[in-house]
Amino acid sequence: MGSVQLSGSGLVASLPPNHSFSHKTKLNKPNSYFFRSKHNAARTKTVRAISTAPASQPPAADEPDEPPAVDFAFVHSVLLPDGTPDVHWRRANGGQKLRDIMLDSNIELYGPYSKPLSNCAGVGTCATCMVEIVNGKELLNPRTDIEKEKLKRKPKNWRLACQTNVGNPDSTGLVVIQQLPEWKAHEWNIPKNIPNDDDLETST
Numbered sequence: 001m002g003s004v005q006l007s008g009s010g011l012v013a014s015l016p017p018n019h020s021f022s023h024k025t026k027l028n029k030p031n032s033y034f035f036r037s038k039h040n041a042a043r044t045k046t047v048r049a050i051s052t053a054p055a056s057q058p059p060a061a062d063e064p065d066e067p068p069a070v071d072f073a074f075v076h077s078v079l080l081p082d083g084t085p086d087v088h089w090r091r092a093n094g095g096q097k098l099r100d101i102m103l104d105s106n107i108e109l110y111g112p113y114s115k116p117l118s119n120c121a122g123v124g125t126c127a128t129c130m131v132e133i134v135n136g137k138e139l140l141n142p143r144t145d146i147e148k149e150k151l152k153r154k155p156k157n158w159r160l161a162c163q164t165n166v167g168n169p170d171s172t173g174l175v176v177i178q179q180l181p182e183w184k185a186h187e188w189n190i191p192k193n194i195p196n197d198d199d200l201e202t203s204t
Contacts, residue, residue: 068172070094070139074107077180085186094139094171097122099129099161109161111180122162127151129161130182136175141165 069091076086090105099122102109113119113128120126127150133140137157144163151158158181166175178184 067093068170070136070166070171071174072101072105073135073174073176074102074105075134075176075178076108077111077178077183077185079186092166093169094167095169096166097162098131098140098159098164098166098177101166102161108179111183120162124150124160124163127160130154130158130180131161131164132178132181132184133157133159134176134178136173139167139171139173139175 070093072090072092074088074090076088078086080086088105088107090101090107092101092105099109101107108114109131110119110128113126118126119128122129124144124146130151132155134157140159141164143151143159147160147163150160167173
């Protein structure tokens with residue numbers, strides 16, 4: 001009985017020495033041979049080489065870049081024991097209400113008005129979510145009619161967090177916010193450096 005072996009140049013047919021053939025014809029297909037034995041002219045065999053090499057894989061796609069986000073510096077109304085400002089850095093996607101960003105990031109918003117029934121829960125009627133925009137007002141929407149009414153005797157950079165939209169999903173930049181400006185009892189300078197990404201808490 002014959003056998004088929006795989007060599008470096010392709011398939012090789014190995015047959016018994018006492019087995020003779022009338023002819024061997026190479027076909028048009030690569031690595032295909034047609035044999036006809038004079039002992040059994042009606043019997044034919046075809047041998048084809050089949051590649052087992054794995055298909056080449058496309059290069060791995062680069063990891064997508066982080067989506068755009070806005071950095072926030074929230075400054076508490078009370079100084080730290082050493083007399084320095086208590087600044088909390090956060091990062092959030094644009095297109096959200098400032099109130100939601102602060103609450104989702106565990107930033108104090110209402111102060112003494114945080115008890116139930118002390119605020120309007122974000123509908124703009126109580127004006128207890130006032131903040132002072134120290135830097136980054138260009139990322140915020142203009143004052144709404146509700147703000148113009150509730151804050152008409154307040155400085156122009158004071159806003160209601162529930163009425164303030166922060167940019168859009170593609171916005172980037174820095175917004176510095178003084179928490180509870182009515183209760184602020186100190187002055188401070190805008191931080192010059194933003195912490196590293198690892199130090200920024202992200203709110204989605």
